[in-house]
Amino acid sequence: MSDDSGLWLLAAGPAGATALYWALYRYYRNTDKSHAFERDTAIEAKPVTGSDTQVGETRGTQQRRIDGDNVGDYRQRVKRLR
Template identity: 70%
Template structure:
């Protein structure tokens, strides 16, 4: 095989590696991205509830197969026609 053919064969993997690197840099653009952890300061405060928060109910496990008072089967009550046509 001549030297020209060997260079042509080497161009395939080199081109693939170059394309991979180009696409990686294009989509990752790590040199242009915002470094949230370094550039942003967030002051954490303790989690507190409002004074009027109160516990209403407690459901443990998955005993109830449905949500109480759901309207899944009440299609006619949930969906109404637009316009004045009542038929």
């Protein structure tokens, strides 16, 4: 009988590890509470509006940079249309 009393301690290790893994998996994955975008969201497509106006033309590959690029001032904000 004294040999069997420590058997629960050996079984508690894998059982505890399994319970901890499952609890962490459920906490971080929470698949039962997540939003399924494809299933739950209805998207109604509308016709595309706008226009295509050609503003310039560049031929060949002689220019190494694009006019007006913001490589040197990368934190410049985009101005919103009002």
